[in-house]
Amino acid sequence: xxxxxxxxxxxxxxxxxxxxxxxxxxxxxxxxxxxxxxxxxxxxxxxxxxxxxxxxxxxxxxxxxxxxxxxxxxxxxxxxxxxxxxxxxxxxxxxxxxxxxxxxxxxxxxxxxxxxxxxxxxxxxxxxxxxxxxxxxxxxxxxxxxxxxxxxxxxxxxxxxxxxxxxxxxxxxxxxxxxxxxxxxxxxxxxxxxxxxxxxxxxxxxxxxxxxxxxxxxxxxxxxxxxxxxxxxxxxxxxxxxxxxxxxxxxxxxxxxxxxxxxxxxxxxxxxxxxxxxxxxxxxxxxxxxxxxxxxxxxxxxx
Ligand code: SAH
Ligand code: AVI
Numbered sequence: 001x002x003x004x005x006x007x008x009x010x011x012x013x014x015x016x017x018x019x020x021x022x023x024x025x026x027x028x029x030x031x032x033x034x035x036x037x038x039x040x041x042x043x044x045x046x047x048x049x050x051x052x053x054x055x056x057x058x059x060x061x062x063x064x065x066x067x068x069x070x071x072x073x074x075x076x077x078x079x080x081x082x083x084x085x086x087x088x089x090x091x092x093x094x095x096x097x098x099x100x101x102x103x104x105x106x107x108x109x110x111x112x113x114x115x116x117x118x119x120x121x122x123x124x125x126x127x128x129x130x131x132x133x134x135x136x137x138x139x140x141x142x143x144x145x146x147x148x149x150x151x152x153x154x155x156x157x158x159x160x161x162x163x164x165x166x167x168x169x170x171x172x173x174x175x176x177x178x179x180x181x182x183x184x185x186x187x188x189x190x191x192x193x194x195x196x197x198x199x200x201x202x203x204x205x206x207x208x209x210x211x212x213x214x215x216x217x218x219x220x221x222x223x224x225x226x227x228x229x230x231x232x233x234x235x236x237x238x239x240x241x242x243x244x245x246x247x248x249x250x251x252x253x254x255x256x257x258x259x260x261x262x263x264x265x266x267x268x269x270x271x272x273x274x275x276x277x278x279x280x281x282x283x284x285x286x287x288x289x290x291x292x293x294x295x296x297x298x299x300x301x302x303x
Contacts, residue, residue, distance in 0.1 A: 004124070004127055005021060005023060005024075005124075006211070006249065006250060008021045008023075009021055009024075009207070009211065009247075009250065010250045010252065013247065013250075013252060013254050014252075014254075017260070017261045017262070017263055018254065018256075018260070018261070018262050018263070019236075019262070019263040019264070020203050020204075020207060020262065020263070020264050022149050022203070022264065022265040023097055023124065024203040024206045024207055024264075025199060025200070025202065025203045025206075025264065025265065026096075026097055026098040026101075027098070027202070027206045028098070028100045028101070029202055029205075030098070030199060030202045030203070030206065031075065031076075031098045031100065031101035032101075033195060033198055033199040033202060034075065034199060035075075035076055036195045036199075037191075037195055037196055037199060038076075038078070040188075040191050040193070040195060040196075042184075042187040042188050042191055043188050043191070043196075044184070044188060044296055044297075045144060045145055045175075045177050045188070045296075045297060046078065046079060046144065048292040048294070048296045048297035049079050049143060049144065049145075049175045049292075049297050049299065050078075050079050050082065051292045051293070051297075052290050052291065052292050052297065052298070052299045053079055053082035053083065053299065054082055055290070056288075056290050056299065057082045057083055057085065057086035057087075058086050059288070060083065060086065060087075060139070060173065060288075060301060061083075061086040061087045061088065063171070063287065063288065063301060064087075064137060064139050064171045064173075064301065065137050065169075066087055066089065066136075066137050066138060066139035066170075066171070067089060067090045067091065067135070067136065067137055067138075068089065068090060068091040068092075068093065068133060068135055068136060068137070068138040068139070069083055069084070069087060069089050069091070069092050069093070069138075069139050069141060070093040070095060070132055070133070070138055070139070070140045070141065071092070071093070071094050071095060071140075071141045071142075071143065072095050072096075072125040072140065072141070072142045072146070073095070073096055073125060073142060073143075073144070073146040074094035074095060074096050074102065074105065075096060075098070075101055075105065075144070076101060076104075076105045077094055077105045077106075077108075077109060079143055079144070079175075080092075080094075080109070080141070080143065081109075081112075083139070083141065083173075084109065084112075084113050084116065087139070089113075089116050090116070090117060090135075091116065091117045091118075091119060091133065091135065092109060092113070092116050092117070092118050092119070093118075093119050093120070093121060093132065093133055094106050094109070094118070094120050094121075095120070095121045095122075095123055095125060095131075095132070096120075096122065096123075097122065097123065097124050099122045102120050102122060103120060106118050106120040119133065125142075125158065126150075126154065126157070126158060129161055129162070129165055132165065136167055136169050136170055137169040137170055137171075138166075138167075138169075138170040138171075139170070139171050139172075139173055140162060140165070140166070140170065140171070140172050140173070141172075141173040141174075141175075142172075142173070142174050142175065143173070143174075143175040144175050145175050145176055145177035145267070145270075145297070146175075147174060147175075147176070148176065148177055148232070148266075148267050148268035148269065148270065149265050149266065149267060149268075150268075151266060151268075152230075152268075152278075155268075155278065156278065156281065156282065159278060159279065159281075159282035159284060160282045160283075162282070162284070163282045163283045163284050166284075166303060170303070171287070171301055171302065171303045172284065172301070172302040172303065173299065173300070173301055173302075174299070174300045174302065175297065175298075175299055176270040176275065176297065176298045176299070176300060177267070177268075177269050177270065177296070177297055178269060178270055178271065178291070178295065178296060178297060178298055179231050179269040179270065179271055180269065180295075180296060182226045185226055185233055185269065186224065186225075186226060186233075188233075189224040189233050189235060189267070190222075190224050196222075196224070197222040200222060200224075200235060200236065200237065200264050200265075201217055201220075201222065201237070203264050204217060204220075204237075205217075207247070210249070211247050211248070211249035211250060212246075212247070212248040212249050213245060213246065213247040213248070213249075214245050214246045214247075215245050216243070216245075218240075219239055219240055219241065219243050219256070220237035220238060220239055220240065220262065221237065221238050221240060222237055223236065223237060223238045223261070224236070227266075230266075230268070231268065231269050231271075232266040232267055232268040232269065233266065233267040233269070234261075234263060234266055235263070235264055235265045235266065235267060236261055236262050236263040236264040236265070237261070237262045237264065238259060238260070238261050238262075239256035239257065239258060239259065239260045239261075239262070240258070241258050242255070242256060242257050242258050243255075243256055244256070270298065272289060272298065275300070279302055284302045284303065285302060285303065286300045286301070286302050287301045287302060287303055288300065288301040
C-alpha cells in the first residue's frame with residue numbers, strides 16, 4: 001500500500017501542473033483539521049448532506065433493504081448515523097486510509113449501536129476493494145462529496161470498480177456537492193480562520209516526514225481557486241520564488257519556478273445530467289436523486 005502511494009507521489013510531482021496525491025492530507029493531524037473544517041460556518045457541505053439524509057434515510061432503507069453498510073472514506077462517520085438509525089443493520093464496515101480516525105469512530109459507533117457488528121478496514125478505496133465483505137444486501141456509501149476529490153479519470157475508474165463489485169441486491173449511495181455561486185465555493189475553501197490552509201499545508205508536512213522531503217512552507221502561499229472549465233475547486237499552493245525541493249525517499253529533485261502551482265487536491269462540483277452520464281458509462285444508474293432545500297448538495301442512490 002505504501003509503495004503504491006510512493007509511486008503515485010512520484011508521478012504526481014512530475015506532472016504538469018505538479019500535484020500531490022490527496023491521501024497525504026489525511027494523517028492524524030489532517031483528519032482532525034478536516035473535522036475542524038466541517039464545523040466552519042461557510043463549509044456548508046456536511047450540514048446540507050445531513051439535511052437530506054435526515055429526510056430520506058427511511059426511503060434509502062426501504063429501497064435498499066441493506067443489512068451491511070460499507071462506508072468508503074468514513075472519517076468520523078458523523079452523517080452515517082442517519083443511516084445507522086434507519087437501516088436496521090447487521091454489519092457496519094467503515095473503510096478509510098486514516099487509521100486513527102477510523103478506529104476512533106468505529107469504537108464510538110460500536111458503543112452507540114451495540115446491535116450492529118462494526119468491522120473497520122484500513123485501506124485505500126482506489127486499490128483495496130477486494131477486502132470488502134460480501135454478505136448482502138450491501139449499501140456502499142461514499143459521503144461528504146469525497147468522490148469529488150478524484151479527477152474525472154480516477155472517478156470513472158472507481159465507479160467502474162464499484163459497478164463490478166455490486167451484486168443485484170446491492171446499492172451505492174453517493175453524497176455530491178453541486179455547482180453553485182463561485183463566491184460561496186471560494187468562501188467554503190478559503191476561510192478566514194486559516195483552518196483549511198493548515199489542512200492543505202499539512203500534506204507538505206506529511207510528505208516531509210514520510211519521504212524526507214524538504215518542502216519549505218515559507219516558499220508557498222495558499223491559493224484555492226475555481227476552475228470554470230472543469231467546474232472544480234483547484235486547491236493548492238503557489239511558489240513565491242524559484243527553488244528546489246528534494247524528495248530523498250523517491251530520489252527526486254523538484255524544481256519550482258516563481259509563481260508555479262502545486263495542486264494538493266481538486267474538489268469537483270457536480271451537475272445532475274453530467275453525473276448521470278458518468279454513472280451510465282460505468283454501467284450504473286441513479287435510482288434516486290435528492291437535494292437539500294437550497295439545491296446545494298445531492299444524495300444519489302445508484303445500482
Ligand atoms: N465521509 C466523512 C469524511 C470525509 S473526509 C465526512 O463526510 O465527513 C474524506 C475521508 O476519506 C477522510 O477520512 C480520508 O481519510 C478518506 N480518504 C480519502 N481518500 C481515501 C482513499 N483513497 N481511500 C480510503 N479513504 C480515503
Ligand atoms: C473530503 N472532501 C470532500 C473535502 C472537500 O470539500 O473537497 C476536502 C476538503 N478540502 C478542503 N476543505 C475540505
